[in-house]
Every structure is written in C-alpha cells, then in structure tokens.
Amino acid sequence: MDTGSQYSPRTVEDIFRDFKCRRAGMIKALTIDVEEFYQQCDPEKENLCLYGLPNEQWEVNLPAEEVPPELPEPALGINFARDGMQEKDWLSLVAVHSDAWLLSVAFYFGARFGFDKADRKRLFSMMNELPTIFEVVSGTAKKQQKEKSVVSNHSSNKSKSNSKPNQRGSESLGKYSKMQPKDEEEGLDEEDEDEHGETLCGACGDNYASDEFWICCDVCEKWFHGKCVKITPARAEHIKQYKCPSCSNKRVRP
Template structure:
C-alpha cells in the first residue's frame, strides 16, 4: 500500500512591515523642513550661542533640530530602547578635537544632513517605492544644511577671522615664501600687530593703516579696504572703509 503523499509546505508569511506608524510624504517632508531650518539657524544666526554652550559643556553633547523649528543641545541618553533606535532620539554627536572652528561647524553640518535623511526614511518605512522617490525629490529640492552653512555670512565671517588671526613667522623668507607686506605702508608683518585682510582684493593691511581695530573686526562680516571701496563707489572719500 502506497504511503500517503506528504503535504505541501505552507507558504511563508510575507515579511512584517516595520512597526513605524504610517506617515504621508507631505507630513514627513514638513517634519524634515522644520528640523532642517532649526539646524541651519543653530549653525548660522545662533552660532555664537550654540558655540558658547558647546564650549561650556563638560560632557559630550548632541544637537537636535526639533519638529517645531527649535534646536537644542542634550547630553547622551543613558538608556536607549532595544532594537533599531529611533534616530530622532539620537541627535548629532558634537566632537571637535583639534579642528578649526569653521571646519568643525562644517563637519557638524554634514552630520546634520545625514541625521535628517535617517529620520525622514525612518518615518517613511511604510512608503512605497514611488512615494519614497517623491520624498527624495522633494528633499533634494532644498539646500543641504552644509550648503546653507557654507553660503552664509556666518561662515565667511568666521573664515575671515581665522585668516586674520593666523600668525606668520618673521622668518618666512628663509622658508622660501614671500614676506607679508602691508599694502598701505609697505612695512613687513610683525607678529604682535593687528592685521586685516581685504575680502575683495585679498591684500593685507596694518589695522592702524586702515583705521580698524581688532575689536571692530569682530563685528565686520565683509571688509573692503579703502582702495576697493573707492573703486566701487567711484570717488575718493575721507571716511572709514565700507563694511557690511
């Protein structure tokens, strides 16, 4: 007597969808937009307050762009939920090391972009392929946090201050480089004096030669020397250089 045929194996159930609640493309993009604006503001308009809080911290902090358009710094959470953590709870880790301030802020901006993308596609785990493509297109229509930071007056101001504060050794000639000369009086650079660089012609000047002090330079976002200002205005003048 023939043995009974073995029963066909039951089909495998389809893979479980992520437990993330369903969000529409528009809602995810709105969340992305508000968080992005908050992070850009932290690195530009609010940069001084942001940097001051980072410098005063005694432990590693994380930067958060919130869905209401605000930003904040928080210490790391002691307990994280098991499994795949929600990226909204992780934030952007702020570790500076020995980088220049402008480089550090730029690196923070890059990590902000990565964090925003992680959040958006975490929230969009239940979206179909076409919806994910549409979300990606909407996100790519905006400047990244890094692009917005590098294009900001804040970034250029910080870079100019870093450039102004670079000490050039008096022995530059012995290293095969040309000595830095004041474009106004022709004197060589001296380490203890305050110098400022024109953002238009890239020439260096004694602060006293162009009537600018180190304290004033802290508040100048874009400096033009007297020659460049005169050329732009088309006439000579007897006032301080134009600054914006």
C-alpha cells in the first residue's frame, strides 16, 4: 500500500497542496469513480479504509500494519456498512470521515514541522476556502452556491438565470468567455466573475476558472472540468448529449 506516507510537505503551501491533491482523489472515488469504489468496498473483506493520495488518486486498502502509523489512519471498516444503508447515505458518511482524515493529516504535518499559531491559522483558512468533501458529495455545495447566486442577483437586479452557466453541455465556460467582442472584454470580466465565480466542479469541487475548459452534464446539470472527466474541447464538439461518469454508470441496486 502506498499512501504517500514518505512524502513530507514542510511549508504551509506544501501542506495545502498535499491537502488539495488527497482531497481531489477522495472526491473522485465518491463521485466520478463511485461504481469502482462501491465494488471495492466488499463487506465480506476485512476492515478497509479510503485513502487519498498526493497524486490526486485514491485507494481502498487495509490499514497500515505499523503502530503507530506513519500518517493518521482514515476511518476503519467503511465497507461493513455498505449494504446496510442507502448508498447516498453511505457515501455521505464516508465523505464526512474523509474530511476529518484530511484535516488530521494536514495538522499532523503542521505539528511535525513545528507550525506556530499563525501558520496553523493560515493553513486552516486556506483549507476552509474549499467546499468539504461532504458538501460536494451530498450536493450541499451546489445548493449553497445557488443560494449565494440568488442573493447576489437580487442585490444587482439580475435574473436568477444569470447566476449560473447558460451554455449547452458541449460548450466550455472558458470558451464562452473568449467568444465576446474585444470592446466588451472589460465588462465581461466583471460579469463572468459575478455569474460563474461560485460555480464548482462536480468532480474535484474547485471553483470555476475562465481559462479552463468546462462541460455540463445534461442529466444532473453539474459542471465539470474537462480534465476531470477526460473530455477535450474537440471531443465535446461531437457530443450531442453529455452524461457525466456518475450518471452514465447509475444503475438500480436492490
């Protein structure tokens, strides 16, 4: 098992980068790769843990053999509850424990390298700017995003429809912003910031950036970084109706 325990970030920026990568891997397991994750969490197996790795990948494996372990351990036995509750509730529960593990790993590194009060506060502030894994998995982040957009639009007398991306699934937000005439660029930058600044990727949970390719699922209407769902602008041009991996793999379970 390689949980990235040999990697030792030493600065606030290093630890935050490590936090983001591990978080991205766990979000991927609970959203994009949910079918594979579900299958690996066999209740017939021993105590299993979900690990987020520094390379933005995830791993379901047994806990470390050494005591104490090199890094704090994730929640043990996540597989035992898989068939004893609704899948959505089970995924949300795993997400909550994953959030707790990410914080413990980050502050483990901070304590190990002697962070003072100011460094700990700055590290937590940087992590707290991102939605939690639970918020991404449960859809709470999307709900909060919409509520913020409604308040913002009400104060600026804009329609609710302007608070979210309005392009069809096979068009990117970045491409949309670049299609405007040059004399409108200044006003467009402000408008894009208002309309799309709170948009979150359904895979990694990161915010919208105008220089990145995005695509919207025509089923669940969530937006994704093209790189997160392995869709390029060229490929998107030939997609009539896009389904994200989660919607494509969705099936009825007993």
